[in-house]
Amino acid sequence: TFEPLASDFYGYETLLTDEEKGALAALRSYLESEVKPVVNGHWEKATHPDGIMKGLAGTGAFSFAWDETRPFENSAVFRGFVALELARVDASIATLVGVQNGLAMGSISVTGSPEQRAEWLPRMASGEIVGAFGLTEPTSGSDSAQGLRTTATREGDEWVLNGSKRWIGNATFSDITVIWAKDAEDGQVKGFIVPTSTPGYSATKIENKQSLRIVQNADITLEGVRVPESLRLQNANSFRDTAKVLRLTRAEVAWAAVGNSVGAYEAALRYARERVQFGKPIASHQLVQDLLVKSIGNITASLGMVVRVSQMLDDGTQKDEHSALAKAYTTARMRETVAWCREALGGNGIVLDYDVARHFADAEALYSYEGTREMNTLIVGRSITGFAAFV
Ligand code: FAD
Numbered sequence: 001t002f003e004p005l006a007s008d009f010y011g012y013e014t015l016l017t018d019e020e021k022g023a024l025a026a027l028r029s030y031l032e033s034e035v036k037p038v039v040n041g042h043w044e045k046a047t048h049p050d051g052i053m054k055g056l057a058g059t060g061a062f063s064f065a066w067d068e069t070r071p072f073e074n075s076a077v078f079r080g081f082v083a084l085e086l087a088r089v090d091a092s093i094a095t096l097v098g099v100q101n102g103l104a105m106g107s108i109s110v111t112g113s114p115e116q117r118a119e120w121l122p123r124m125a126s127g128e129i130v131g132a133f134g135l136t137e138p139t140s141g142s143d144s145a146q147g148l149r150t151t152a153t154r155e156g157d158e159w160v161l162n163g164s165k166r167w168i169g170n171a172t173f174s175d176i177t178v179i180w181a182k183d184a185e186d187g188q189v190k191g192f193i194v195p196t197s198t199p200g201y202s203a204t205k206i207e208n209k210q211s212l213r214i215v216q217n218a219d220i221t222l223e224g225v226r227v228p229e230s231l232r233l234q235n236a237n238s239f240r241d242t243a244k245v246l247r248l249t250r251a252e253v254a255w256a257a258v259g260n261s262v263g264a265y266e267a268a269l270r271y272a273r274e275r276v277q278f279g280k281p282i283a284s285h286q287l288v289q290d291l292l293v294k295s296i297g298n299i300t301a302s303l304g305m306v307v308r309v310s311q312m313l314d315d316g317t318q319k320d321e322h323s324a325l326a327k328a329y330t331t332a333r334m335r336e337t338v339a340w341c342r343e344a345l346g347g348n349g350i351v352l353d354y355d356v357a358r359h360f361a362d363a364e365a366l367y368s369y370e371g372t373r374e375m376n377t378l379i380v381g382r383s384i385t386g387f388a389a390f391v
Pocket of ligand 1: 134142
Protein backbone atom coordinates (compact mmCIF):
# COMPACT_ATOMS: atom_id res chain seq x y z
CA THR A 1 0.00 0.00 0.00
CA PHE A 2 1.02 3.57 -0.73
CA GLU A 3 2.16 5.75 2.18
CA PRO A 4 2.32 9.48 1.32
CA LEU A 5 5.83 10.92 1.80
CA ALA A 6 5.97 13.23 4.82
CA SER A 7 8.56 15.31 2.97
CA ASP A 8 6.03 15.99 0.17
CA PHE A 9 4.82 18.84 2.38
CA TYR A 10 2.17 20.22 0.02
CA GLY A 11 0.93 16.79 -1.07
CA TYR A 12 1.88 16.80 -4.76
CA GLU A 13 1.52 13.01 -4.75
CA THR A 14 -2.27 13.53 -4.66
CA LEU A 15 -1.92 14.20 -8.41
CA LEU A 16 -1.12 10.50 -8.97
CA THR A 17 -3.66 7.86 -9.96
CA ASP A 18 -4.18 4.76 -7.83
CA GLU A 19 -2.32 2.66 -10.41
CA GLU A 20 0.63 5.06 -10.32
CA LYS A 21 0.63 5.05 -6.51
CA GLY A 22 0.64 1.23 -6.56
CA ALA A 23 3.67 1.14 -8.89
CA LEU A 24 5.45 3.70 -6.72
CA ALA A 25 4.74 1.67 -3.57
CA ALA A 26 6.16 -1.47 -5.23
CA LEU A 27 9.28 0.43 -6.31
CA ARG A 28 9.70 1.89 -2.81
CA SER A 29 9.45 -1.53 -1.22
CA TYR A 30 12.06 -3.00 -3.63
CA LEU A 31 14.42 -0.10 -2.90
CA GLU A 32 13.94 -0.33 0.86
CA SER A 33 14.54 -4.08 1.02
CA GLU A 34 17.09 -4.74 -1.76
CA VAL A 35 18.96 -1.50 -2.34
CA LYS A 36 19.03 0.66 0.78
CA PRO A 37 20.80 -1.93 2.98
CA VAL A 38 23.70 -2.28 0.53
CA VAL A 39 24.30 1.17 -0.94
CA ASN A 40 26.81 2.51 1.56
CA GLY A 41 28.99 -0.60 1.16
CA HIS A 42 28.90 -0.33 -2.62
CA TRP A 43 29.48 3.42 -2.50
CA GLU A 44 32.59 2.87 -0.41
CA LYS A 45 33.95 0.18 -2.77
CA ALA A 46 32.79 2.02 -5.92
CA THR A 47 30.98 -1.10 -7.13
CA HIS A 48 27.36 -1.71 -7.96
CA PRO A 49 25.01 -4.41 -6.65
CA ASP A 50 24.98 -7.60 -8.75
CA GLY A 51 21.78 -8.02 -10.71
CA ILE A 52 20.69 -4.45 -10.04
CA MET A 53 19.71 -3.79 -13.67
CA LYS A 54 17.42 -6.85 -13.80
CA GLY A 55 16.03 -6.00 -10.35
CA LEU A 56 15.25 -2.44 -11.39
CA ALA A 57 13.75 -3.69 -14.67
CA GLY A 58 11.43 -5.87 -12.57
CA THR A 59 10.00 -2.74 -10.90
CA GLY A 60 9.16 -1.29 -14.32
CA ALA A 61 11.72 1.51 -13.84
CA PHE A 62 12.97 1.28 -17.46
CA SER A 63 9.60 0.83 -19.10
CA PHE A 64 7.17 3.51 -17.90
CA ALA A 65 8.00 6.24 -20.40
CA TRP A 66 7.80 4.70 -23.87
CA ASP A 67 4.84 3.69 -26.04
CA GLU A 68 6.46 0.34 -26.87
CA THR A 69 7.02 -0.68 -23.24
CA ARG A 70 4.55 1.24 -21.04
CA PRO A 71 2.84 -1.24 -18.68
CA PHE A 72 -0.04 1.24 -18.17
CA GLU A 73 -0.88 4.81 -19.14
CA ASN A 74 0.99 7.15 -16.82
CA SER A 75 1.90 10.79 -16.41
CA ALA A 76 5.26 12.56 -16.52
CA VAL A 77 4.58 13.62 -12.91
CA PHE A 78 4.47 9.92 -11.96
CA ARG A 79 7.73 9.26 -13.80
CA GLY A 80 9.24 12.21 -11.96
CA PHE A 81 8.19 10.70 -8.64
CA VAL A 82 9.92 7.46 -9.76
CA ALA A 83 13.18 9.43 -10.19
CA LEU A 84 12.60 11.08 -6.80
CA GLU A 85 12.05 7.71 -5.06
CA LEU A 86 15.23 6.28 -6.61
CA ALA A 87 17.41 9.23 -5.65
CA ARG A 88 15.84 9.45 -2.21
CA VAL A 89 17.47 6.06 -1.56
CA ASP A 90 20.56 6.62 -3.67
CA ALA A 91 21.42 9.08 -6.43
CA SER A 92 23.75 6.59 -8.15
CA ILE A 93 20.86 4.14 -8.56
CA ALA A 94 18.72 6.99 -9.94
CA THR A 95 21.57 7.70 -12.37
CA LEU A 96 21.80 4.04 -13.51
CA VAL A 97 18.11 4.24 -14.33
CA GLY A 98 18.43 7.68 -15.91
CA VAL A 99 21.14 6.41 -18.26
CA GLN A 100 19.25 3.27 -19.31
CA ASN A 101 15.75 4.67 -19.45
CA GLY A 102 16.27 8.35 -20.16
CA LEU A 103 19.48 8.72 -22.14
CA ALA A 104 19.87 5.39 -23.98
CA MET A 105 16.24 4.34 -24.47
CA GLY A 106 15.27 8.00 -24.82
CA SER A 107 17.69 8.44 -27.73
CA ILE A 108 16.20 5.43 -29.50
CA SER A 109 12.63 6.45 -28.74
CA VAL A 110 13.00 10.11 -29.72
CA THR A 111 15.39 9.77 -32.69
CA GLY A 112 14.99 6.14 -33.83
CA SER A 113 12.74 4.81 -36.60
CA PRO A 114 9.62 2.78 -35.67
CA GLU A 115 11.59 -0.37 -36.56
CA GLN A 116 14.51 0.61 -34.33
CA ARG A 117 12.16 1.42 -31.45
CA ALA A 118 10.38 -1.93 -31.83
CA GLU A 119 13.66 -3.83 -32.01
CA TRP A 120 15.47 -2.28 -29.03
CA LEU A 121 13.11 -0.73 -26.51
CA PRO A 122 11.31 -3.85 -25.21
CA ARG A 123 14.61 -5.67 -24.70
CA MET A 124 16.06 -2.68 -22.87
CA ALA A 125 12.93 -2.28 -20.72
CA SER A 126 13.31 -5.87 -19.54
CA GLY A 127 16.96 -5.33 -18.66
CA GLU A 128 18.07 -7.92 -21.25
CA ILE A 129 20.06 -5.21 -23.00
CA VAL A 130 21.89 -2.51 -21.06
CA GLY A 131 22.52 0.76 -22.84
CA ALA A 132 24.81 3.76 -22.38
CA PHE A 133 24.87 7.23 -23.92
CA GLY A 134 28.12 8.61 -25.32
CA LEU A 135 28.08 12.31 -26.02
CA THR A 136 30.80 13.91 -23.84
CA GLU A 137 34.43 13.72 -24.98
CA PRO A 138 37.75 14.40 -23.26
CA THR A 139 37.96 17.77 -25.03
CA SER A 140 34.26 18.54 -25.29
CA GLY A 141 31.79 18.75 -22.38
CA SER A 142 29.69 21.92 -22.22
CA ASP A 143 30.38 22.69 -25.89
CA SER A 144 29.35 19.30 -27.27
CA ALA A 145 26.81 20.98 -29.58
CA GLN A 146 29.79 22.31 -31.58
CA GLY A 147 32.95 20.69 -30.27
CA LEU A 148 32.59 16.94 -30.92
CA ARG A 149 35.69 15.43 -32.52
CA THR A 150 34.39 11.89 -32.94
CA THR A 151 33.68 11.37 -36.63
CA ALA A 152 31.35 9.11 -38.59
CA THR A 153 32.38 8.42 -42.17
CA ARG A 154 29.99 6.73 -44.57
CA GLU A 155 31.44 3.83 -46.58
CA GLY A 156 28.77 2.19 -48.70
CA ASP A 157 26.20 0.66 -46.39
CA GLU A 158 28.39 1.16 -43.33
CA TRP A 159 29.62 3.96 -41.08
CA VAL A 160 33.12 4.06 -39.61
CA LEU A 161 33.43 5.73 -36.21
CA ASN A 162 36.68 7.17 -34.84
CA GLY A 163 37.23 9.18 -31.67
CA SER A 164 36.89 9.02 -27.91
CA LYS A 165 34.26 9.60 -25.25
CA ARG A 166 34.57 10.41 -21.54
CA TRP A 167 32.34 10.00 -18.49
CA ILE A 168 29.97 7.52 -20.10
CA GLY A 169 27.74 6.03 -17.38
CA ASN A 170 27.06 2.24 -17.37
CA ALA A 171 29.54 1.88 -20.22
CA THR A 172 31.82 -0.58 -18.40
CA PHE A 173 29.08 -3.18 -18.76
CA SER A 174 26.69 -1.90 -21.44
CA ASP A 175 25.67 -4.14 -24.37
CA ILE A 176 25.14 -1.13 -26.61
CA THR A 177 26.27 2.48 -26.41
CA VAL A 178 24.56 5.27 -28.30
CA ILE A 179 27.47 7.19 -29.82
CA TRP A 180 27.04 10.76 -31.03
CA ALA A 181 29.49 11.68 -33.79
CA LYS A 182 29.96 14.30 -36.49
CA ASP A 183 29.19 13.17 -40.01
CA ALA A 184 32.52 13.69 -41.83
CA GLU A 185 30.60 14.84 -44.90
CA ASP A 186 27.94 17.30 -43.73
CA GLY A 187 29.42 18.14 -40.29
CA GLN A 188 26.12 17.39 -38.50
CA VAL A 189 25.89 15.40 -35.26
CA LYS A 190 24.37 11.94 -35.83
CA GLY A 191 23.59 9.08 -33.45
CA PHE A 192 24.57 5.40 -33.74
CA ILE A 193 23.59 2.31 -31.76
CA VAL A 194 26.97 0.67 -31.27
CA PRO A 195 27.11 -2.91 -29.96
CA THR A 196 29.99 -2.87 -27.49
CA SER A 197 31.36 -6.14 -28.91
CA THR A 198 32.17 -4.38 -32.19
CA PRO A 199 35.91 -4.55 -33.03
CA GLY A 200 37.66 -1.23 -32.29
CA TYR A 201 35.36 -0.34 -29.38
CA SER A 202 36.85 -0.32 -25.87
CA ALA A 203 35.75 1.09 -22.51
CA THR A 204 37.86 1.67 -19.38
CA LYS A 205 36.45 2.46 -15.95
CA ILE A 206 37.14 5.94 -14.54
CA GLU A 207 38.57 5.42 -11.04
CA ASN A 208 38.67 7.60 -7.92
CA LYS A 209 35.37 9.45 -8.35
CA GLN A 210 34.28 11.02 -5.07
CA SER A 211 30.64 11.48 -6.12
CA LEU A 212 28.12 8.90 -7.41
CA ARG A 213 30.70 6.21 -6.67
CA ILE A 214 28.23 3.40 -7.45
CA VAL A 215 27.87 4.59 -11.06
CA GLN A 216 30.43 2.99 -13.35
CA ASN A 217 31.67 5.70 -15.72
CA ALA A 218 34.01 4.94 -18.60
CA ASP A 219 36.41 6.42 -21.08
CA ILE A 220 35.59 4.97 -24.50
CA THR A 221 37.89 4.63 -27.49
CA LEU A 222 36.52 4.13 -31.00
CA GLU A 223 39.06 3.00 -33.57
CA GLY A 224 37.60 2.21 -36.97
CA VAL A 225 34.36 0.94 -35.41
CA ARG A 226 32.07 -0.22 -38.24
CA VAL A 227 28.29 -0.15 -37.87
CA PRO A 228 25.66 -0.73 -40.56
CA GLU A 229 23.36 2.09 -41.70
CA SER A 230 20.53 0.18 -39.97
CA LEU A 231 22.12 1.12 -36.62
CA ARG A 232 22.21 4.84 -37.39
CA LEU A 233 19.38 6.55 -35.50
CA GLN A 234 17.22 7.44 -38.45
CA ASN A 235 15.76 10.68 -37.08
CA ALA A 236 18.94 12.11 -35.55
CA ASN A 237 20.01 14.63 -38.17
CA SER A 238 21.69 17.35 -36.12
CA PHE A 239 22.47 18.32 -32.50
CA ARG A 240 18.93 19.75 -32.31
CA ASP A 241 17.71 16.15 -32.26
CA THR A 242 20.19 15.20 -29.51
CA ALA A 243 18.89 18.20 -27.55
CA LYS A 244 15.34 16.75 -27.72
CA VAL A 245 16.61 13.81 -25.65
CA LEU A 246 18.44 16.09 -23.20
CA ARG A 247 15.31 18.18 -22.66
CA LEU A 248 13.57 15.09 -21.28
CA THR A 249 16.48 13.82 -19.22
CA ARG A 250 17.27 17.21 -17.66
CA ALA A 251 13.77 17.35 -16.24
CA GLU A 252 14.35 13.87 -14.76
CA VAL A 253 17.65 15.01 -13.21
CA ALA A 254 15.77 17.95 -11.67
CA TRP A 255 13.44 15.39 -10.03
CA ALA A 256 16.42 13.28 -8.92
CA ALA A 257 17.92 16.39 -7.30
CA VAL A 258 14.75 16.74 -5.25
CA GLY A 259 15.00 13.04 -4.34
CA ASN A 260 18.63 13.39 -3.26
CA SER A 261 17.61 16.34 -1.06
CA VAL A 262 14.71 14.35 0.41
CA GLY A 263 17.06 11.45 1.28
CA ALA A 264 19.38 13.83 3.15
CA TYR A 265 16.49 15.66 4.84
CA GLU A 266 14.84 12.46 6.07
CA ALA A 267 18.12 11.22 7.52
CA ALA A 268 18.74 14.60 9.22
CA LEU A 269 15.22 14.76 10.66
CA ARG A 270 15.48 11.22 12.03
CA TYR A 271 18.85 11.96 13.59
CA ALA A 272 17.76 15.31 15.07
CA ARG A 273 14.83 13.69 16.84
CA GLU A 274 17.10 11.12 18.49
CA ARG A 275 20.35 12.93 19.20
CA VAL A 276 20.32 14.57 22.64
CA GLN A 277 22.44 17.65 23.52
CA PHE A 278 21.91 20.06 26.41
CA GLY A 279 19.47 17.52 27.87
CA LYS A 280 17.00 17.43 24.99
CA PRO A 281 16.74 16.22 21.39
CA ILE A 282 18.63 18.58 19.07
CA ALA A 283 15.40 18.79 17.01
CA SER A 284 14.00 20.92 19.83
CA HIS A 285 16.73 23.55 19.48
CA GLN A 286 15.59 26.51 17.42
CA LEU A 287 18.66 26.72 15.18
CA VAL A 288 18.44 23.01 14.28
CA GLN A 289 14.77 23.51 13.41
CA ASP A 290 15.90 26.37 11.16
CA LEU A 291 18.19 23.99 9.23
CA LEU A 292 15.35 21.49 8.81
CA VAL A 293 12.76 24.11 7.86
CA LYS A 294 15.02 25.74 5.27
CA SER A 295 15.56 22.24 3.83
CA ILE A 296 11.86 21.39 3.57
CA GLY A 297 11.34 24.86 2.08
CA ASN A 298 13.84 24.12 -0.70
CA ILE A 299 12.34 20.68 -1.27
CA THR A 300 8.79 22.04 -1.44
CA ALA A 301 9.66 24.90 -3.81
CA SER A 302 11.64 22.53 -6.05
CA LEU A 303 8.85 19.96 -6.09
CA GLY A 304 6.36 22.61 -7.24
CA MET A 305 8.72 23.45 -10.10
CA VAL A 306 9.37 19.90 -11.28
CA VAL A 307 5.70 18.94 -11.05
CA ARG A 308 4.82 21.84 -13.35
CA VAL A 309 7.66 21.04 -15.79
CA SER A 310 6.35 17.47 -16.05
CA GLN A 311 2.77 18.65 -16.56
CA MET A 312 4.09 20.84 -19.40
CA LEU A 313 5.64 17.74 -20.98
CA ASP A 314 2.27 16.00 -20.91
CA ASP A 315 0.55 19.16 -22.24
CA GLY A 316 3.09 19.38 -25.09
CA THR A 317 4.25 22.85 -23.96
CA GLN A 318 7.61 21.92 -22.37
CA LYS A 319 10.58 23.56 -24.12
CA ASP A 320 14.36 23.26 -23.60
CA GLU A 321 14.44 26.37 -21.40
CA HIS A 322 11.77 24.97 -19.08
CA SER A 323 13.68 21.81 -18.23
CA ALA A 324 16.98 23.76 -18.19
CA LEU A 325 15.62 26.16 -15.55
CA ALA A 326 14.33 23.28 -13.44
CA LYS A 327 17.66 21.45 -13.65
CA ALA A 328 19.71 24.54 -12.77
CA TYR A 329 17.38 25.66 -9.97
CA THR A 330 16.69 22.37 -8.20
CA THR A 331 20.31 21.21 -8.28
CA ALA A 332 21.38 24.54 -6.74
CA ARG A 333 18.72 24.19 -4.01
CA MET A 334 19.87 20.57 -3.50
CA ARG A 335 23.43 21.71 -2.84
CA GLU A 336 22.20 24.08 -0.10
CA THR A 337 19.88 21.45 1.34
CA VAL A 338 22.40 18.60 1.61
CA ALA A 339 24.86 21.00 3.29
CA TRP A 340 22.26 22.08 5.89
CA CYS A 341 21.31 18.43 6.51
CA ARG A 342 24.95 17.46 6.92
CA GLU A 343 25.38 20.33 9.36
CA ALA A 344 22.46 19.05 11.45
CA LEU A 345 24.39 15.82 12.13
CA GLY A 346 27.53 17.51 13.38
CA GLY A 347 30.53 15.17 13.11
CA ASN A 348 28.39 12.17 12.19
CA GLY A 349 27.37 14.08 9.08
CA ILE A 350 30.65 13.17 7.46
CA VAL A 351 30.43 9.44 8.25
CA LEU A 352 29.00 7.25 5.49
CA ASP A 353 26.90 5.15 7.90
CA TYR A 354 24.51 8.05 8.54
CA ASP A 355 23.63 8.37 4.80
CA VAL A 356 23.83 12.17 4.67
CA ALA A 357 27.51 12.16 3.66
CA ARG A 358 26.64 10.10 0.57
CA HIS A 359 23.79 12.42 -0.46
CA PHE A 360 26.13 15.37 0.16
CA ALA A 361 28.91 14.01 -2.06
CA ASP A 362 26.53 12.79 -4.77
CA ALA A 363 24.99 16.26 -5.08
CA GLU A 364 28.16 17.47 -6.79
CA ALA A 365 27.85 15.18 -9.83
CA LEU A 366 24.12 15.84 -10.21
CA TYR A 367 24.91 19.55 -10.15
CA SER A 368 27.38 19.26 -13.04
CA TYR A 369 26.17 16.47 -15.34
CA GLU A 370 23.48 16.80 -18.03
CA GLY A 371 24.57 20.40 -18.48
CA THR A 372 26.26 22.42 -15.74
CA ARG A 373 24.36 25.17 -13.94
CA GLU A 374 26.12 27.66 -16.23
CA MET A 375 25.03 25.88 -19.45
CA ASN A 376 21.43 25.53 -18.29
CA THR A 377 21.50 29.19 -17.21
CA LEU A 378 22.64 30.19 -20.71
CA ILE A 379 19.81 28.14 -22.27
CA VAL A 380 17.30 30.07 -20.15
CA GLY A 381 19.18 33.33 -20.74
CA ARG A 382 18.92 32.85 -24.51
CA SER A 383 15.21 32.22 -24.19
CA ILE A 384 14.35 35.25 -22.08
CA THR A 385 16.70 37.79 -23.70
CA GLY A 386 16.86 36.59 -27.28
CA PHE A 387 20.69 36.65 -27.11
CA ALA A 388 22.76 33.44 -27.13
CA ALA A 389 25.71 33.99 -24.77
CA PHE A 390 27.45 30.61 -25.08
CA VAL A 391 30.51 31.72 -27.05
P1 FAD B 1 33.50 21.76 -18.97
O1 FAD B 1 32.60 21.87 -20.14
O2 FAD B 1 34.95 21.71 -19.19
O3 FAD B 1 33.15 22.95 -17.97
C1 FAD B 1 33.98 23.33 -16.86
C2 FAD B 1 33.38 24.58 -16.23
O4 FAD B 1 33.37 25.66 -17.18
C3 FAD B 1 31.92 24.37 -15.80
O5 FAD B 1 31.66 25.05 -14.60
C4 FAD B 1 31.14 25.00 -16.94
O6 FAD B 1 29.83 25.43 -16.57
C5 FAD B 1 32.06 26.18 -17.29
N1 FAD B 1 31.82 26.68 -18.65
C6 FAD B 1 32.11 26.08 -19.83
N2 FAD B 1 31.73 26.84 -20.86
C7 FAD B 1 31.19 27.97 -20.34
C8 FAD B 1 30.59 29.14 -20.88
N3 FAD B 1 30.44 29.32 -22.22
N4 FAD B 1 30.15 30.08 -20.03
C9 FAD B 1 30.24 29.92 -18.68
N5 FAD B 1 30.77 28.83 -18.11
C10 FAD B 1 31.25 27.88 -18.92
N6 FAD B 1 28.29 12.47 -20.49
C11 FAD B 1 27.76 11.59 -21.39
O7 FAD B 1 27.79 11.82 -22.60
N7 FAD B 1 27.16 10.44 -20.98
C12 FAD B 1 27.07 10.09 -19.67
O8 FAD B 1 26.53 9.02 -19.32
C13 FAD B 1 27.63 10.99 -18.69
N8 FAD B 1 27.58 10.68 -17.36
C14 FAD B 1 28.25 11.46 -16.47
C15 FAD B 1 28.33 11.08 -15.13
C16 FAD B 1 29.08 11.81 -14.23
C17 FAD B 1 29.23 11.34 -12.82
C18 FAD B 1 29.71 13.01 -14.64
C19 FAD B 1 30.54 13.83 -13.69
C20 FAD B 1 29.59 13.42 -15.95
C21 FAD B 1 28.87 12.66 -16.88
N9 FAD B 1 28.80 13.06 -18.22
C22 FAD B 1 28.24 12.18 -19.15
C23 FAD B 1 29.45 14.27 -18.69
C24 FAD B 1 28.77 15.56 -18.23
O9 FAD B 1 27.60 15.77 -18.96
C25 FAD B 1 29.80 16.69 -18.34
O10 FAD B 1 30.71 16.52 -17.27
C26 FAD B 1 29.18 18.07 -18.30
O11 FAD B 1 28.42 18.31 -19.45
C27 FAD B 1 30.22 19.17 -18.13
O12 FAD B 1 31.26 19.01 -19.06
P2 FAD B 1 32.79 19.02 -18.58
O13 FAD B 1 32.89 18.14 -17.38
O14 FAD B 1 33.63 18.72 -19.75
O15 FAD B 1 33.05 20.48 -18.05
